[in-house]
Amino acid sequence: MSVLYCPACDTPPDPLDWRCHACGAPLELRDQPPFAPGAIHAERWSMWRYAASLGVEQRVTLGAGMTALVPLHPGDESVWVKCEYLNPTGSYKDRGTETLLSYLASRGVTSVVEESSGNAGASMAQYAAHGGLRARIFVPENAPPGKTRAIAAAAELVVVPGPRHYVNDACLAAAVDGTIYASHGWNPYWIIGQQTLAWELWEQLGAAPAAIVTPAGQGGLLLGIARGFRALHAAGIIDRLPRLYAVQPWACDPFVRAIESGAAEPEPVIAQRSAADGTLVGSPVRGAQVLAAIREVNGWAFSVAEDDLLNARDRLARRGFYVEPTSAMTLAALPRVQQHLGGADGPIVLIATGNGLKAPS
């Protein structure tokens, strides 16, 4: 089984720490099992077909994973849409929620708190309900109503008025007496669930794609995909790593600024309002790692204007993909991705992260 450690100071963490208790750095996992194609449970139609390569015991699942991969234009296999919005609670967050809550449940945790304005909170609420855990989800007062309804349907919704950091303060203050802060931004057990997206793409395409385009807020999805493909490469299953492209709205684009300036770490930005509410993260927890993962594979980061992402949302809907505006940023950035790739052979995959049903109109 995988083991938590602190990459910054190597102080051994407690198993339920959400960050290093000595230096405050984000924790990581070591001794993860290698990817073993022979150990795939082909009869399991969920992300747990890769259980042997995850290093976490399945405890809480609603059957995330094995989402459809569909050509953007029928008959044209150059651009694909990975329909992560078809996961059980309507977003890609479910893969990480399944590994994180499974780990916490295996440690005897029965009560969690999380802060979120959207998909992560809805995912945590519904999975905790299914797994028999108590969950309280802290949200800002301007959180999208479609998402807060999904949270309140399954868990205790706590609306925190005032500046955004009040939400964080209130959430942490509630993480006492055995209640655990189950943070999708901080906990590395969340990221390992996202590796299964890479493994599925390899199974569905029969090879690694040339490029993957994903919206980025914390960047945990991109990191998980990068680690998943690295595991395939280390196992000798693929001979190239896909190029990774992060897309952010103009309203909040710390990765784009850092990629353009060459900085090793993103400078914090103050998020402005945007319909791409899933990516409004001004200070990503693992910013340096996300930038390094993009650079390692000669990827890039692009920002998208508000009009362009709304236009792309409508274009995707007219192609049958009813996604939230955050997800549509990938299509808006596609021409720039294609130009940056310069005709590299192989398909491009757009990750459609969230369902349009939960998005504000």
Ligand SMILES: [Zn+2]
């Ligand atoms: Zn430390």
